[in-house]
Amino acid sequence: MKPLVALAFAAVLAGCSAQYRNHGYAPMEGDLEQVLVGVDTRETVASVVGRPTSAGLLESGGWYYVESRWRQFAWKAPVEIDREVVAISFDGDGVVENVERFGLEEGNVVVLSRRVTDTNIKGVSFLRQLFGNFGNFAADQFLGDG
Template sequence: MFRRVAYVAIAAGLLTSAAACAPITTYSGFQAIEANPKDVKVGTDTKSTVRASLGSPSATSTFDPNVWFYIDQIKERVAFRRPVITSRNVVAVTFDKETEVVKSVDTMSL
């Protein structure tokens, strides 16, 4: 009887320690729920349609307000270790200065 209780206690301890080593994933930044920045059409979409479908940008360019950035990243952390960025995506949407129509959509990743 004592051995059975000891085996159960050891098994519970091993399962608990294995669960403690599972990575904790954190998502931050722009999250595409209904629309994706890659769906923006060059030459047809404008600032107002992009803002309506994607929402406000994560950042705008310092030197040109006609460049919008949508940024997201995924971090993983195991136990007490420092978080590691596993994925980072930046979508830059450039608009024409006069007509406010999309000129280009560039996707950059980590």
């Protein structure tokens, strides 16, 4: 009887542990270091870090890579605990102008790294939209459980 109770207790305990899921993709810093500002083009960036999923919508502007981390604990709804955005902007000739990484710290957007030739951050309203919805999504919107 004791092994059965111990097994049931272990199953309940395992069911109550937090589960983490990652959604999206943001290139690693080592990959971004290979992207040279003022030298690389859209094609060379695509070969180094890949194309973002939103490239079709944003072909004339920058490329945005978005990665989110979700935590689900027991029966509670999943909660987004982290979001990171990598923005690579291009000039009119398709040459890399800026490479920037943004994250969240205590609910505020912070720059994690930046290599720029132009101090004017393009697409700020798009970044605000990406971060403005932080925590406002339910996982079933992405998983199709609705």
